Amino acid sequence: MDHAELTTEQVLKRDIPWETYMTTKLITGTCLQLLRRYDNRSESYRAALLDDDGPAYVRVFVNILRDIFKEETVEYVLALIDEMLTANPKRARLFHDKSLANEDTYEPFLRLLWKGNWFIQEKSCKILSLIVSVRPKTHDGIIANGDASHSNKKSTTIDDVLKGLVEWLCAQLKKPSHPSRGMPTAISSLSTLLKEPLVRSSFVKLDGVKLLIPLISPASTQQSIQLLYETCLCVWLLSYYEPAVEYLATSRTLPRLVEVVKGSTKEKVVRVVVLTLKNLLSRGTFGAQMVDLGLPQIVQNLKAQAWSDEDLLEALNHLEEGLKDNIKKLSSFDKYKQEVLLGHLDWSPMHKDPWFWRENMTNFEENDFQILRVLITILDTSNDPRALAVACYDLSQFIQYHSAGRIIVTDLKAKERVMKLMNHENSEVTKNALLCIQRLFLGAKYASFLQA
Incomplete structure (x- = not known):
């Protein structure tokens, strides 16, 4: 045998x-x-x-x-x-x-x-x-x-x-x-x-932590649910150990945990994931990422379900309060930065708010214009028309509101990337690519006149 x-x-x-x-x-x-x-x-x-x-x-x-x-x-x-x-x-x-x-x-x-x-x-x-x-x-x-x-x-x-x-x-x-x-x-x-x-x-x-990450995904069969539960249990235990948390912060762990807790009906799985999220909430940028991944609404949905485990209910309440605090603490620029770094660009109010751009020009200079560089990378790598349109618009806003905006954006080789998008199949992308190019070539005031 x-x-x-x-x-x-x-x-x-x-x-x-x-x-x-x-x-x-x-x-x-x-x-x-x-x-x-x-x-x-x-x-x-x-x-x-x-x-x-x-x-x-x-x-x-x-x-x-x-x-x-x-x-x-x-x-x-x-x-x-x-x-x-x-x-x-x-x-x-x-x-x-x-x-x-x-x-x-x-x-x-x-x-x-x-x-x-x-x-x-x-x-x-x-x-x-x-x-x-x-x-x-x-x-x-x-x-x-x-x-x-x-x-x-x-x-x-x-x-x-x-x-x-x-x-x-x-x-x-x-x-x-x-x-x-x-x-x-x-x-x-x-x-x-x-x-x-x-x-x-x-x-x-x-380097064992990275071997666990692929196993964090929604499960259906009894055997796969048990494997998922024990994997999440491992991640929960690791969430008490700082070097492991540092690795978790640079991996796809958080989105995977959120996906599991959103779709799981097994109480023990939900419990161990919620306890893990509770542990990570106050570490680094986890709180901001949780907000961006829509966890506040997921927690609301979970609280509406009939769970029998008191530890789970207590952890959900703790998570809810912690997320509220994170939302309050996040300045408009923090939210914007998270949006850009995660590549999830959308027409949230701050993009078209003149006050936001006037107040945050110096923040854009941090880490050798990191945020601008990421916006330009999005132009190269994203397949999402909305993200491309918003990235073009934000570059045009930077050109308009920063005293050296045209020079900085030109030096970062953004012009070639934006020009390619002027022939994009999506009209929203072409419109905002054109606006950005106008501001680069013609100056902010004339571009604003053309846009009007």
């Missing part, structure tokens, strides 16, 4: 020759005795054994994974551990029992992440993620189990484990080992592990 499609149930039907392993001294007599008591027993019987002697069984399982490399046996022991933890996730704490202080319980799973087939990789990831997440927190965070520092053996530190896990998870996001399960396995594990500061740091350093 294809190892990628193996199930735990199928693996657990195998007969493993434990006696042979004892004969070849790969396991001890005590180990064999414990396995005979545990193997092929009912779940309730195994539960009683784990209640009485759980750490001893963990030692047996870890030692087998460390010393025996036969694939069928490795799969079998991983299936036993997976079954044990699935029945009761709290059993993961058994791996941190003080009696295992000298056992390197992390190493076999970390090694198998890279060495095994998909069944082995998937189980190792799931088990290791759970074991790590329930570990007792130490002051330095580097001891593998208990107080293993007095051991002569070099133990795998928690830093080794977390970094190794993140590397494997990023590798799965780039090129999954399994076509349908690689990505969901990685995202599910990340949604737990990104609570760890070291994981956030390693994930950002490995």
Whole structure:
């Protein structure tokens, strides 16, 4: 059978020759005795054994994974551990029992992440993620189990484990080992592990944030909704980490999150996206972008729906108030700047307001006339007739109101771009391109006379 499609149930039907392993001294007599008591027993019987002697069984399982490399046996022991933890996730704490202080319980799973087939990789990831997440927190965070520092053996530190896990998870996001399960396995594990500061740091350093962005899109099937939810959960956890926020600010994350929250009906998805937006609201230009993306109206629509989650309702209220504050804080030039930088030009009132142009001439000089340069880029790159018409008009306004407007616009090589648009198929574009050229060649007063 294809190892990628193996199930735990199928693996657990195998007969493993434990006696042979004892004969070849790969396991001890005590180990064999414990396995005979545990193997092929009912779940309730195994539960009683784990209640009485759980750490001893963990030692047996870890030692087998460390010393025996036969694939069928490795799969079998991983299936036993997976079954044990699935029945009761709290059993993961058994791996941190003080009696295992000298056992390197992390190493076999970390090694198998890279060495095994998909069944082995998937189980190792799931088990290791759970074991790590329930570990007792130490002051330095580097001891593998208990107080293993007095051991002569070099133990795998928690830093080794977390970094190794993140590397494997990023590798799965780039090129999954399994076509349908690689990505969901990685995202599910990340949604737990990104609570760890070291994981956030390693994930950002490995450029992992950009691997999440394409997964933020509206979902319909149950499986895709779960993947979307866990991806958004990852982004929410990253929204508490400044270097990750800096990356989110320069990517398409915000428009994607807004698109998801606008179209999703699944409460847990809406909740985690709204909490993420709430976190980002006060950072950098996120608030202004949210206003530009129409989030205030979306929040109003969401508030009108019957949600049962109190945290979601509270976050929506917080988001609503924060967006109102942002709208108040945004000066007319801030709004204009956002409009230009996002390329969403429209005939909002400020474009034709003489006061706006007289008051903001010095603002246009910021960053070596950045806004003018972006307007000129829009003339080259936009396919939207409205944006082209408004860009031409704004350049003509700058020429009219800035004392050196004609010289500056000419030096920025705008004339050639505008002239090309004089033959545009859209009459609004040709009209405003003509106005701009008139002001460049003839001067502001004469152009105004011609326009009238």
